[in-house]
Amino acid sequence: MRIALGPRPITIVENVWIPLSDGTRLAARVWLPEDAEDNPVPALMEYIPYRKRDIRRFRDETIHPYLASHGYACVRPDIRGSGDSEGLPQDEYVKQEQDDGVEIIAWLAKQPWCSGKVGMFGISWGGNNALHVAARRPPELKAIITVCSTDDLYPEEPYTGGLLNDTVFFEWGVHWPAYCGSPPDPAIVGDRWRDMWMERLNNLDHYPINWISHQHRDPFWKHRSISEDYCAIQCAVYAVSGWNDVYYRAVPRMLANLKCPRKGLVGPWGHQYPNIGDPGPAIDWLTEALRWWDYWLKDIDTGIMAEPMYRVWMQDEPTMLGVHQSPGRWAAEESWPSPRIKPRKFYLTKDGLESGVGAETACVLKPLQTVGITAPRRHWRDIDIEAPTDQRLDDARSLTFDSEPFDGNFEILGQPVVTLELAVDKPVAFLAVRLNEVEPDGLSKRITYGVLNLTHRDSDEFPQPLEPGKRYRIRMPLNDCAHVFKSGRRIRVAVSTSYWPAFWPSPEPVTLTVYAGRSELELPVRPPRAEDRNLKPFGPAVTPELTSGRTVFEEAPERTRKYEWDVATNKFTTRSDWPGDRSRINAIDTELWSPVYYEVTEIFDHDPTSAKVETQYITTFKRDSDGWNVRVESLFCMSLTKDNFLLVGQLKAFDHDKEVFAKTWDRTIPRMLV
Numbered sequence: 001m002r003i004a005l006g007p008r009p010i011t012i013v014e015n016v017w018i019p020l021s022d023g024t025r026l027a028a029r030v031w032l033p034e035d036a037e038d039n040p041v042p043a044l045m046e047y048i049p050y051r052k053r054d055i056r057r058f059r060d061e062t063i064h065p066y067l068a069s070h071g072y073a074c075v076r077p078d079i080r081g082s083g084d085s086e087g088l089p090q091d092e093y094v095k096q097e098q099d100d101g102v103e104i105i106a107w108l109a110k111q112p113w114c115s116g117k118v119g120m121f122g123i124s125w126g127g128n129n130a131l132h133v134a135a136r137r138p139p140e141l142k143a144i145i146t147v148c149s150t151d152d153l154y155p156e157e158p159y160t161g162g163l164l165n166d167t168v169f170f171e172w173g174v175h176w177p178a179y180c181g182s183p184p185d186p187a188i189v190g191d192r193w194r195d196m197w198m199e200r201l202n203n204l205d206h207y208p209i210n211w212i213s214h215q216h217r218d219p220f221w222k223h224r225s226i227s228e229d230y231c232a233i234q235c236a237v238y239a240v241s242g243w244n245d246v247y248y249r250a251v252p253r254m255l256a257n258l259k260c261p262r263k264g265l266v267g268p269w270g271h272q273y274p275n276i277g278d279p280g281p282a283i284d285w286l287t288e289a290l291r292w293w294d295y296w297l298k299d300i301d302t303g304i305m306a307e308p309m310y311r312v313w314m315q316d317e318p319t320m321l322g323v324h325q326s327p328g329r330w331a332a333e334e335s336w337p338s339p340r341i342k343p344r345k346f347y348l349t350k351d352g353l354e355s356g357v358g359a360e361t362a363c364v365l366k367p368l369q370t371v372g373i374t375a376p377r378r379h380w381r382d383i384d385i386e387a388p389t390d391q392r393l394d395d396a397r398s399l400t401f402d403s404e405p406f407d408g409n410f411e412i413l414g415q416p417v418v419t420l421e422l423a424v425d426k427p428v429a430f431l432a433v434r435l436n437e438v439e440p441d442g443l444s445k446r447i448t449y450g451v452l453n454l455t456h457r458d459s460d461e462f463p464q465p466l467e468p469g470k471r472y473r474i475r476m477p478l479n480d481c482a483h484v485f486k487s488g489r490r491i492r493v494a495v496s497t498s499y500w501p502a503f504w505p506s507p508e509p510v511t512l513t514v515y516a517g518r519s520e521l522e523l524p525v526r527p528p529r530a531e532d533r534n535l536k537p538f539g540p541a542v543t544p545e546l547t548s549g550r551t552v553f554e555e556a557p558e559r560t561r562k563y564e565w566d567v568a569t570n571k572f573t574t575r576s577d578w579p580g581d582r583s584r585i586n587a588i589d590t591e592l593w594s595p596v597y598y599e600v601t602e603i604f605d606h607d608p609t610s611a612k613v614e615t616q617y618i619t620t621f622k623r624d625s626d627g628w629n630v631r632v633e634s635l636f637c638m639s640l641t642k643d644n645f646l647l648v649g650q651l652k653a654f655d656h657d658k659e660v661f662a663k664t665w666d667r668t669i670p671r672m673l674v
Contacts, residue, residue, distance in 0.1 A: 005544055006069030008033040012547065014588075015053075015084065015188050018077055020103050027084035027188060028077035029053070029060065031068035036113035042142075042297035043073040043108040043118045047101055047133070048126040049082035053185050054592055054621065057585060058546050063273070066286050066544045072293065073113055077104060081200060082179065084188040089180040089200055091207040092125070093132055093153070093224040101133040109140035117297045121145035121289070123273055124247075128153070132224070135232040143236040143296035145289060148271050150250040151230070151257070154221035154460060158211060162453030162460055163430055164504040164674060165378050171597070173208040174615040177651050178634035180204050181661075182619065186628055187588065197630075197653070198661065206649040206665040208636070215672045217460035227257070236261040236296050242269030242277060243326075243481065244319050244387070246379045252414070252480050255310055255336040263292075263304070264336065266482070268313045268326035270380065275541045278383060279319055279326045284539035307536060308332035312482045314411060318437070318445050321387045331413070331482065331532045341414055341524045346403065346491070348420075348519040353403035353491055360517040365399045365497065367509035370572045370605050372432065372499035373563070375446060385561040385576075391436050391444035391494070398494040399514055401521075402438065406491075411484040414524030415477040416448060418493060421518035422472055427465035428673055429454045429510040432499035435478055435521075436492040437485060444492060450478035451503055455673040463673045471515070482526075493521055498608070501574060501601045505608035507642045507671060549586035570605035580618075590628075594619035612639040629656045645669045 013030040020026065029052045033041055044067055050056040064074035080087035080100055090097060101120075109116045118140045120130040127149025134144050150156040157172075158165050181204055183197035214220040222228050237260055241248040251264040265288075269277025274285035291302040316327040333340065349358025374394045380386035418433050434449040455463040457474055466472070485491065497510045564573040576599040584591045596618040604610040613636075620631045635650040646668055653661040 010068045024087045026077045031064045031074040040115040041071050043114045045075045045120050046122045046126050047129045049079045051083040052076045061546045084184040088203045098132050102138045105138045105140050117142050119143045123147040131226050135226050145238045147240040148245045148247050150247045151254050152227040153224040154217045161451040162456030163451050174617040174634045174636040178617045178632050181632050181651050201661045209647045215674045230257040238263045240265045242267045244270040264310045266312045279324050282541035284542050308334045310336040314482045321389045322384050343522040344525045346521040348401045348516050350516045353401045358517040363514045365512045368397050369498050369603050371397050371496040378502040388446045395494050398496040401493045403491040405488050408487050411526050412523050413482045413526040417477050417522040419475045419520045421515040423513045425468045425511045426508045430506045432496045434494040438490040438492050447483050448479045448481040551584040573602045591622040
């Protein structure tokens with residue numbers, strides 16, 4: 001197919017086989033400038049398992065054709081054992097996957113249409129792969145863009161602060177087995193598709209269940225984290241995220257620790273590329289990416305490296321449920337950490353947040369397991385049903401410390417730090433701290449937060465139980481943020497021992513004592529920077545038209561999330577329903593019904609071991625021309641006792657509605673101070 005988007009007409013190659021040294025071939029979709037063999041160009045690779053031919057086809061077409069039409073060869077392989085690629089399914093970020101990435105880069109550099117220079121980019125899995133492969137230092141790889149990714153997998157997937165979070169054991173715990181268990185397309189691999197499918201299914205493990213066997217920061221997680229050796233990466237890195245993503249903490253960490261040429265950008269967005277970011281404003285990310293690639297792969301001085309290292313969206317208001325535009329402005333620092341940022345200290349006293357130390361007072365919080373329901377997801381996907389709401393319901397069931405109303409605005413950038421002198425009555429206890437801004441009418445908005453499994457107070461690798469009744473001094477950095485506190489409003493610190501359903505609860509109910517007068521809050525105050533008003537503006541978001549064409553047969557009903565609170569039993573339940581839509585990819589005459597996703601969570605306020613999650617994911621592929629009609633159903637259930645995690649995963653596969661495969665994983669895994 002020949003199309004024109006930018007200055008150079010391009011050709012789309014539906015499938016190219018990339019050979020690996022062990023005989024395995026990876027399937028890739030390729031976008032090339034029409035004249036690339038006569039005028040070779042740099043290659044850009046996005047390396048992910050998310051089915052380049054169908055499920056991610058439309059998303060890919062909003063990025064790759066545009067970059068190709070500006071003089072790049074864009075290559076989108078399915079990783080080994082996924083999509084149309086050969087090989088068996090693998091867990092995330094294993095060494096084989098990195099080895100394959102290095103081989104692909106070498107192969108790309110040798111193609112007649114490639115100039116010999118290669119870049120990698122991607123979001124989430126693709127962003128992590130860019131980091132991991134860069135750390136292997138393939139000589140042809142000159143630069144990467146890593147979006148919504150992390151330098152340290154353990155605290156992001158799945159153990160934030162040593163607590164199990166919702167990213168893996170809700171949505172991803174059911175999605176990933178379904179992706180692994182989906183078949184290759186017979187239009188690409190021919191009649192062997194069914195044998196390849198059965199081989200995948202019969203060799204599939206339930207990887208998210210396995211992750212819970214690694215509850216501490218052991219070699220399993222270290223292998224997946226560039227933070228073990230930041231110096232391993234020598235090519236240029238552009239790290240990008242959004243304040244409403246789960247990985248944004250990695251951007252300032254990488255800026256502070258990498259030694260290679262680097263830039264960082266954090267906008268208001270969630271887990272999306274910035275050109276489709278929600279909440280907005282979205283930006284012309286494709287032009288920004290081209291400035292980066294032209295500088296590092298074509299030796300064109302676009303000015304991008306003369307601009308400040310760290311650029312952020314300074315929020316006037318935090319993201320709230322249903323708000324799709326974030327008020328604020330762009331701000332920047334020449335380096336990170338910035339020497340301009342100065343701490344401002346407040347003391348938690350019996351009267352609130354004060355500038356002076358108060359008398360010591362013991363503040364006691366009895367256990368409640370449903371604190372956290374005003375921000376029901378750590379990794380929210382839909383701002384209309386999952387983003388944070390008014391925090392007052394959770395504030396009322398937490399220890400809270402309020403400042404007096406401020407006289408004048410001031411802004412913060414970085415990590416607020418709360419230091420608490422405390423005691424608990426159990427050997428395993430969790431802590432959640434929220435930093436809120438309270439308006440004159442009482443509306444409480446979450447600015448940032450942090451969680452900590454107190455057994456991880458000194459180490460994620462070697463946690464230690466607590467001594468009940470003993471006083472500990474805990475320094476707890478909260479998540480990075482950029483926010484303008486307004487005149488006339490108050491700051492509130494809210495402390496609890498649970499944060500459900502974003503994080504799984506402690507083994508037993510915990511009574512917490514915080515010693516006011518001995519506890520502190522430090523805010524990273526950022527002074528005004530006149531140069532911010534002269535920052536190069538981002539243009540409005542550009543999203544190229546799709547080249548494949550799409551016919552929608554059945555629009556997906558609105559996603560719903562319902563909350564039920566049984567007052568008689570104090571049982572709290574959420575029910576999420578994402579019915580998916582049914583459409584046809586016209587270019588390949590394939591009907592896709594995906595994703596269909598259901599989720600139910602429940603917990604009793606008095607009993608942390610009552611926490612339970614059930615999720616289901618269904619995806620369907622159908623084509624009339626060759627009679628292809630397959631469906632994959634994934635089910636995941638998780639519950640717990642005081643001593644164990646109880647996990648059940650189930651995968652079923654259907655060919656023309658006939659069940660051809662079924663497997664159940666039923667695991668009981670001991671809790672190890674989690």
